[in-house]
Amino acid sequence: MSELIVTGGKKLKGVIVNQPAKNSALAIVCACLLIKQKVILRDVPQIEEIKRMLELLNSIGVKAGFVGPRQVEIDSSGNLYLDKMDKKSALAMRSSLLLFGALAKRIKRYKLYKSGGCRLGERTVRPHIFALGQLGVKINSKAGYYEVNNSVLRGQEIVMYESGDTATENTIMASVLAQGTTIIKMASANYMVSDLCYFLNSAGAKISGIGSATLTIEGVKQLRAVQNYHIMPDPIVAMTFLSVGIATGSHVTVADCPLDFLELELCKLRVMGQKFKIKKRRQSANGYFKVADIELIPSPLFALLDKIYGRPFPGLNVDNLPLFVPILCQARGRTLVHDWAYENRSIYLLDLQKMGVKITMLDPHRIWVEGPTEFKPASLKCPPALRVAVVLLICMLAAKGRSILSNTYAIDRGYENIYSVLNQAGADIKIVDDNKSKIK
CATH class of the missing domain: 3.65.10.10 (Enolpyruvate transferase domain)
Structure with missing residues (x-):
C-alpha cells in the first residue's frame, strides 16, 4: 500500500x-440492476470504491465497467449468479448493502456477505430490515452474511425507523417495481437520495416529493434504458x-x-x-x-x-x-x-x-x-x-x-x-x- x-x-x-459524488454514483450503479437493458452513466468518479462495486457486479453476471473517462456502461440484462459473488469486493465496502433494494425484484433468495468500508462503530442494518420487510424483502442476519428472501413486492406506507441515506435508497429501489403505491415517510432528503430518484425517474419510475422527507412512489412494471445520465x-x-x-x-x-x-x-x-x-x-x-x-x-x-x-x-x-x-x-x-x-x-x-x-x-x-x-x-x-x-x-x-x-x-x-x-x-x-x- x-x-x-x-x-x-x-x-x-x-x-x-x-x-462527481461518490455516494450518488454507488447507489445509481446498483440501481442499474433494476433495468434489464444497457445503461450509460457519465461523470462517475474513478475511485477505488466504484471499482470494487463494478468488480462485484461483474462477478455475479453483470457486464459493467469504465468505457471512457468517468463513463460507465452497465448491462444487467442477462442472468445473475449471486453464488459467484466476489467475496473480497463485497467485504471491502458497506455500500454492497445497496443490493438489498436493487435485487428485490430479481432474485428470490441469496446470501450477501457482511461488508466493511469505514469502521466507525455500530452501524446497524435494522432500518433496512424494518423498511424492506414491509415491502416483502426478508433479511436475516447470520454469522458473516445476510440471508435474503424476496417475495412479491407490494407498496406500503412506511415510516423509516431511521432517516438514513442508504436505508432510504434501498427502500426506494425496492418500491419502484412494487405493486401499488409506496409512501416513504421520514425519508432522507440528502443529495445522493435525490440524485438516485432523478435517475430512476429518467428510467420511467414515478417518484414524487424528491428533496423532501416524504416520497411517493407509484410502482411500474419495468424500467427503460438510460443513456448519458450525469452524476451530480x-x-x-x-x-x-x-x-x-x-x-x-x-x-x-x-x-x-x-x-x-x-x-x-x-x-x-x-x-x-x-x-x-x-x-x-x-x-x-x-x-x-x-x-x-x-x-x-x-x-x-x-x-x-x-x-x-x-x-x-x-x-x-x-x-x-x-x-x-x-x-x-x-x-x-x-x-x-x-x-x-x-x-x-x-x-x-x-x-x-x-x-x-x-x-x-x-x-x-x-x-x-x-x-x-x-x-x-x-x-x-x-x-x-x-x-x-x-x-x-x-x-x-x-x-x-x-x-x-x-x-x-x-x-x-x-x-x-x-x-x-x-x-x-x-x-x-x-x-x-x-x-x-x-x-x-
Whole structure:
C-alpha cells in the first residue's frame, strides 16, 4: 500500500475542480440492476470504491465497467449468479448493502456477505430490515452474511425507523417495481437520495416529493434504458477542498460546488469570519442541482461559540463534520465538536495531537478543539475512516515541513486523483509505491 510524503506550509492558488459524488454514483450503479437493458452513466468518479462495486457486479453476471473517462456502461440484462459473488469486493465496502433494494425484484433468495468500508462503530442494518420487510424483502442476519428472501413486492406506507441515506435508497429501489403505491415517510432528503430518484425517474419510475422527507412512489412494471445520465457534483469533496484552502490560508477557488447541500456549512464558515465569494451560479450537468464556484479569501477565524454537530439533511452533513476540525484548529478559541452518529470517529482524530493540535476527548462522541494551531509535521497512518484520513492529509498540508502518511487506501476509496489535483494547485505531495523504490 502506498504512502505519501507531504511537504506542507505551502499556499494553494488557482481553481480546484470538484469531483462527481461518490455516494450518488454507488447507489445509481446498483440501481442499474433494476433495468434489464444497457445503461450509460457519465461523470462517475474513478475511485477505488466504484471499482470494487463494478468488480462485484461483474462477478455475479453483470457486464459493467469504465468505457471512457468517468463513463460507465452497465448491462444487467442477462442472468445473475449471486453464488459467484466476489467475496473480497463485497467485504471491502458497506455500500454492497445497496443490493438489498436493487435485487428485490430479481432474485428470490441469496446470501450477501457482511461488508466493511469505514469502521466507525455500530452501524446497524435494522432500518433496512424494518423498511424492506414491509415491502416483502426478508433479511436475516447470520454469522458473516445476510440471508435474503424476496417475495412479491407490494407498496406500503412506511415510516423509516431511521432517516438514513442508504436505508432510504434501498427502500426506494425496492418500491419502484412494487405493486401499488409506496409512501416513504421520514425519508432522507440528502443529495445522493435525490440524485438516485432523478435517475430512476429518467428510467420511467414515478417518484414524487424528491428533496423532501416524504416520497411517493407509484410502482411500474419495468424500467427503460438510460443513456448519458450525469452524476451530480460531490458536496463532501467540495467541503474537503474548502477545508484544505482555509486550513492553509490560501486564496483559492473551488469549482462545481452543489450549493443546496453546503448551505449550513457556508453559514458556519461565515459566522467564524471566513470570507468567500459565490460565483458563476448555474445548473449541474444533469440539470437538477444548483452549483457554483466558491472563492476563498484568507481571513482571521474565530471559534464557534456553541457546538458544531452533524445531522440529517438539511442539517450540516455528518460526513462534513470532521472536515471542520482543520478549520477549527486555525480559529481563535475553543469549539465543541459533537459526532453523535459514530462511536469511533472522534477517537481517530486524537492522532492530530502528534501534529500539535489541541484536542480534548470528552467521550467517544465529543471533543474540544482549541486554536489557533501551529501545525507540526508528523508520520501518521490513515485510520479505516475515509473523512478522518483526509483530515490528517489536510493538516499535513498546513504543517510546515515534511510529513509522512501511510495506509492511504482509506483516502483513495473516496477521492479521485486528489493528490495530483492538490499538486496542480500548489501542494507538494509525493506518492511512494509499496516497494519504496519509486516516487511518483
